[in-house]
Amino acid sequence: xxxxxxxxxxxxxxxxxxxxxxxxxxxxxxxxxxxxxxxxxxxxxxxxxxxxxxxxxxxxxxxxxxxxxxxxxxxxxxxxxxxxxxxxxxxxxxxxxxxxxxxxxxxxxxxxxxxxxxxxxxxxxxxxxxxxxxxxxxxxxxxxxxxxxxxxxxxxxxxxxxxxxxxxxxxxxxxxxxxxxxxxxxxxxxxxxxxxxxxxxxxxx
Numbered sequence: 001x002x003x004x005x006x007x008x009x010x011x012x013x014x015x016x017x018x019x020x021x022x023x024x025x026x027x028x029x030x031x032x033x034x035x036x037x038x039x040x041x042x043x044x045x046x047x048x049x050x051x052x053x054x055x056x057x058x059x060x061x062x063x064x065x066x067x068x069x070x071x072x073x074x075x076x077x078x079x080x081x082x083x084x085x086x087x088x089x090x091x092x093x094x095x096x097x098x099x100x101x102x103x104x105x106x107x108x109x110x111x112x113x114x115x116x117x118x119x120x121x122x123x124x125x126x127x128x129x130x131x132x133x134x135x136x137x138x139x140x141x142x143x144x145x146x147x148x149x150x151x152x153x154x155x156x157x158x159x160x161x162x163x164x165x166x167x168x169x170x171x172x173x174x175x176x177x178x179x180x181x182x183x184x185x186x187x188x189x190x191x192x193x194x195x196x197x198x199x200x201x202x203x204x205x
Contacts, residue, residue, distance in 0.1 A: 001152040005182035008192040015191035021056055032132040036085050043078050053128040073120030087114035092134050112165045123163050136185035139175045141168050144197035149174050151200055
């Protein structure tokens with residue numbers, strides 16, 4: 001498995017050309033950071049990320065679990081959701097204009113601790129929030145992104161299901177190593193990892 005700059009950019013372009021959710025994802029990558037850095041958003045803005053985490057598998061994720069997790073998130077008091085998202089924005093250091101963290105040391109643990117306090121949000125779903133809060137900095141962890149990093153020799157071990165905060169820190173460090181080496185941002189790397197999963201033998205989402 002090759003994660004050179006040229007391969008990553010080629011696969012990210014293929015993602016843009018062929019993945020059915022790309023256009024709506026791109027719109028949210030552009031709007032969510034600014035939306036959540038302000039105070040003019042509603043419950044559905046937060047629910048979209050939870051739904052995205054599961055539904056991007058296009059039916060391949062177990063439907064019962066998906067529905068249970070989405071329902072659990074809907075049951076959170078919206079004031080609690082606002083408080084948690086504010087804490088996560090502060091922890092990752094995103095700018096009030098929706099810009100990505102100004103430094104290389106966001107408090108990932110604090111962000112994960114805040115987000116996982118919500119019903120329906122585990123570390124994996126929390127990483128989806130991080131990806132949209134700071135899309136040039138964070139990649140969402142899942143069996144596809146983690147599996148490709150491991151196959152490329154960038155991450156040790158099998159995908160942990162479910163991942164812990166420590167697992168996400170290791171995954172995030174591996175992503176940072178690739179982005180630093182290749183000069184791509186995290187949103188580009190995410191798309192390349194997702195597309196590359198199809199090359200792994202005998203894998204499922």
